[in-house]
Amino acid sequence: MNSPGMTSARTKPAPLNKKDTRETPDLSVEIAGYRFKNPIWTASGTCGYGEELDTVFDLNRLGAIVTKSITRQPRPGHPPPRCSEESGGMLNAIGLANVGVDNYIAEKLSFLDGYRIGVIVNVAGFSFQEYIEVCSMLADCPRADMIELNISCPNISSGGIEFGDNAKEVERVVSAVKKVFPRPIIPKLSPNVTDIAEIARGAEAGGADAISLINTLIGMTVNIETRRPTLSNNRGGLSGPAIKPIALSMVNRVYESVRVPVIGIGGAMNCRDVIEFMLCGASAVQLGTALFLQPDLPVIVERELKKYLKKQKLDTVTELIGKLEKY
Numbered sequence: 001m002n003s004p005g006m007t008s009a010r011t012k013p014a015p016l017n018k019k020d021t022r023e024t025p026d027l028s029v030e031i032a033g034y035r036f037k038n039p040i041w042t043a044s045g046t047c048g049y050g051e052e053l054d055t056v057f058d059l060n061r062l063g064a065i066v067t068k069s070i071t072r073q074p075r076p077g078h079p080p081p082r083c084s085e086e087s088g089g090m091l092n093a094i095g096l097a098n099v100g101v102d103n104y105i106a107e108k109l110s111f112l113d114g115y116r117i118g119v120i121v122n123v124a125g126f127s128f129q130e131y132i133e134v135c136s137m138l139a140d141c142p143r144a145d146m147i148e149l150n151i152s153c154p155n156i157s158s159g160g161i162e163f164g165d166n167a168k169e170v171e172r173v174v175s176a177v178k179k180v181f182p183r184p185i186i187p188k189l190s191p192n193v194t195d196i197a198e199i200a201r202g203a204e205a206g207g208a209d210a211i212s213l214i215n216t217l218i219g220m221t222v223n224i225e226t227r228r229p230t231l232s233n234n235r236g237g238l239s240g241p242a243i244k245p246i247a248l249s250m251v252n253r254v255y256e257s258v259r260v261p262v263i264g265i266g267g268a269m270n271c272r273d274v275i276e277f278m279l280c281g282a283s284a285v286q287l288g289t290a291l292f293l294q295p296d297l298p299v300i301v302e303r304e305l306k307k308y309l310k311k312q313k314l315d316t317v318t319e320l321i322g323k324l325e326k327y
């Protein structure tokens with residue numbers, strides 16, 4: 001094990017049917033050769049680097065924390081207004097505000113040392129070089145168990161087209177970071193594409209160890225008094241319950257198109273939603289916008305998930321993954 005704090009939360013995969021040492025029902029899931037104590041993760045950008053959330057509940061209750069996107073240099077992000085509440089969700093254009101990888105490693109990452117949870121560092125970049133530099137710096141930080149690659153960023157050298165728009169580019173960036181980071185890489189797919197399955201296959205071809213989806217959907221709202229867009233960036237990303245049906249459909253499509261595990265994200269607001277994602281093929285589910293409404297939701301979902309499994313007479317949560325019965 002790389003991280004001293006992780007030995008009991010994340011051990012090499014044990015046989016899934018070995019029930020003697022595990023609690024029943026067993027919530028643990030195996031992803032990319034690591035075992036997480038449950039499938040309940042946080043979504044990038046909705047809980048910073050973990051400190052604030054830890055004041056609400058013990059972070060040890062999570063399967064994993066996914067950090068805010070980290071870039072090579074610190075970024076102040078877009079000026080306000082950068083968030084707006086909408087019916088069925090929220091629109092945000094934070095602009096990847098973050099402390100930059102040097103400060104992250106020096107000041108933020110060690111906060112998670114004592115926690116027995118998976119630490120997934122989300123990395124963003126505006127060039128291949130930036131992704132490679134940030135990931136190789138994190139390679140030397142054993143507490144960064146995995147990297148989630150935010151590929152919903154404009155590639156400056158291709159005139160601003162997002163990396164995640166093109167399967168070949170996705171394959172190229174994933175295989176490049178795989179060479180510099182020795183632990184699992186999870187590309188996070190953008191839903192703003194024509195064929196999500198093609199992009200997922202590109203990620204898998206590049207060597208992705210798992211795939212997470214979805215990031216936010218591009219959207220816009222208008223203030224009719226000022227006649228200006230609601231957000232200073234004009235456009236933003238829509239998240240929350242409004243996007244859940246899209247996320248479920250895409251998760252299921254990707255689950256059926258690749259062999260690597262899929263992590264579901266998008267509008268999960270309660271335990272029922274988490275179960276829906278798992279039935280559609282997700283091995284774990286990230287809670288994002290929901291945390292702004294109910295920061296202790298992960299603890300509630302954990303409790304309700306156990307109840308549901310007991311009621312369904314299931315011993316392990318893995319029995320839900322991909323068990324959707326389609327017409």
Ligand SMILES: Cc1cc2nc3c(=O)[nH]c(=O)nc-3n(C[C@H](O)[C@H](O)[C@H](O)COP(=O)(O)O)c2cc1C
Pocket residue numbers: 043044045046068069090092094096122150188214215216238239240241243265266267268286287288289290
């Ligand atoms: C305020 C806010 C900030 C976000 N920042 C990031 C980010 O830095 N990197 C990233 O990959 N996704 C970011 N996301 C997207 C979420 O991680 C998630 O993919 C999306 O919100 C959909 O899930 P949800 O509906 O459960 O929130 C952000 C979302 C919100 C609402």
